Amino acid sequence: MNDINTLGYAILSVLGRKPCSGYELVQYLEVVWPAKHSQIYPLLNKMEQEELLEYEHVEQIGKPNKKIYSITEKGKEALENWIAVSPSDPIHRDEFLIKVYSIWLLEEGDSLKLIQDRIRNLEKTIDTQLKKMAELEKNKDSDSMSKNFGRYILIDRKFRLAKEEKTWCQKVLNLIKDKKLNFPFLCYVSVEGIKGASILI
Known part of the structure; x- marks a missing residue:
């Protein structure tokens, strides 16, 4: 199993919840370890050869078998x-973080657009994750004993991170518009830590 990478374990994690097709794997992996079809299918073949997973052919009418x-x-x-x-x-x-790191090279209008575009993407993420959580809660799949509990709390995490980043982006917009930096919360105080070590907080 040493030659199976993290994506392989992510695939096993998804299949541990329920059997699914390669297409469904891509959708479920988005929560834990995003990957493309071109990455997944060769690995599925390799893992099948190593007897870590198995598959069955399902015939479909009007569309390709899976x-x-x-x-x-x-x-x-x-x-x-x-x-x-x-x-x-x-x-x-x-x-996005690389571009923000060099945002000083942009005109104000372009700087604002960069952040505003990010906010729009975050709002889509927030809306999507809320719908996913609502569906799991509706089907009672958020119970801590459910196989979907891990998926539920990871969706909740993604929702909260997106919400927090949106707040940060809105702060950045204000900083750009104000054209000045004012960080009263950046207060450095020397504190004697464990074994005499100096800690900055």
Whole structure:
């Protein structure tokens, strides 16, 4: 299992909840580890060869047949062993952050547009996550004993992060319009920490 990457474990995590097609996998993975079809299908074949998952062909009338994947006992064991190990530090890459870092190169109008576009995208995310949570709550799939509980709390996390970032974006808009920086909350105080270490807060 050493040659299966994090995406492989994410796939097992989704299949651990319920069997699904490759198309459905892409949708469900959006919550935990976004990936494209071109990344998923080769990995599915590899994991099937390693007996971590299996599939059955489903015939469909009027459209192409599909494969429904499900996790095997070997796959469950591999997933359980992997979950028990502490995760690596998260890596967060976002093109928007690079542009914000060099926002000083933009005219005010372009700076405002950059942030306003982000707010619009965040509002779409907030609306989408609210609908997903409402659907899970409607079907009583948010119960802590449900297989969908993990999905529910991750959707809730994405909703809250988007909401918080929207608040931050609105603050940035005000800073751009005011053309001045005023950070009264940035107060540096030297405090003696554990074993005499100096901590800045």
